Amino acid sequence: MQGIHNGDKPIPEAMTELRLSFERRVSDLRERSSVASASFSRCLRSSRVVADDYLASLEKLDKLKDELREGQAKLAEQLSVKTRNGARYAAMTKDLEAKKAKCEQIKKMISDQRNKVDGCASIISKSLHALEACEEKLRQGQSEKENLDSAIAWYQKSLGLQVVEGEGVKFIFNKIDSTNPDKEYSFTVRLDNDKYNLLQCDPLVEGIDDLLKEVNKTNDFFGFVRIMREKFAASNFSVKAVSITQASLSGDTSLITGSSPVELKPSIVTPSIAKTGAKSKMGIKTPTSSVRRSARLQNIQG
Structure with missing residues (x-):
């Protein structure tokens, strides 16, 4: 082994260096592995956090989906309610417009009725005034009729009318001839087209045409009746005067009686009725107003 060497170095030294090199590499690998493991752990933890967040987000999303579905259901219900309310509002608006139109029509009818009531009240007021005027005229007519009846009664009693x-209307007088109080003197008058016409006169008196013209001009019919009686009395006086004259000339005094002076005065036989408000012996006022052609004489004619 001692003979083995690597190049210039011996083998043990080379092995040592190689071992140290391997140890350094292993140490580097371990460090790298530790760093990688730590990094992986961090990544894993981060992934877990992300996964947890994702799962939480999914849960939230599910909840949001449920809430969305509930919201959509509520929205659909609200839209349905709104649609129904809209239809109801439209119907109520239409009904309100119809009621407003009916109210306007009723107001117009009330206004028309008020105008009619005011018109009727005005007519009633005018009618009441006219009725009061008619009642006043009726009272005046009744008073005039009473006066006329009193005058006629006075004429009948005092003058034999x-x-x-x-x-037509026939006027008959007696009590003119004192020797024959029942002897009748008469004339008949008819009213045609507001004109007096003489139909009969017994006995006929002078100036009758002029008297008719005068009464048609003045409409004083009472005066005409009074003058006609005076004419009858004057004609009777003339006849008596002629008879007395003839009797005096013939010497017959039988016609001259104690009452002759009274008979010779027509004013005593025919009292004057021309004075306004004059009273007769019976205490009745003699009439002085004229007779209207269209009223009193027509009433007498019937």
Whole structure:
């Protein structure tokens, strides 16, 4: 062995160097292995951490997927509810619009009814005023009728006046001739187209045409009746005067009686009724107003 050597060095020394070299290599390999093992351990631990994180992430992902599915289900439910609410809202909006239109229609109807009520109230108020005016006219007409009835009664009692209806209105007087109080004097008048026409006069008196023209002009029918009675009384007075004159000339005094002076005064036989508000012996006012052609005489004619 001593003879074995490696080149210039002996074999033991070479073996020692080789062993040292191997030991150094082994030491390097061990260090490298330790470093690699440590690095691998670190990598393994890191991989485990990553794997754990990955597994945790997977779990979180599963949870998130579950939450997502739940969220999607809730969203679908909310969308369904929203759709139903939208349809309900649209229906309610439509119903509200219809109710608004109906309210406007009702308001218009109420306004129209108020206008009608106001119009009816105005008409009723005017009708009440017209009714009051008619009642006042009726009271005045009744008062005038009472006055007319009183006047007719006074004429009938004091002057022997009678009014008879027929083809026209016939006015009959008596109590004109004191010797024959029941002797009748009459005339008949008819109203045609607001014009007085004389149908009959017994006995016929003078100036009757002028009297008709005057009454058609003035419409003073009471005055016409009064003048006609005065005309009858005057005609009777003329007849009496002629009879008395003839009797005086013939010497017959039988016609001249104690009552003749009274008979010779027409104003005593026919009291004047022209004074306004004058009273007769019976205490009744004599009429002074004229008769309207379209009212009183037509009422008498029926």
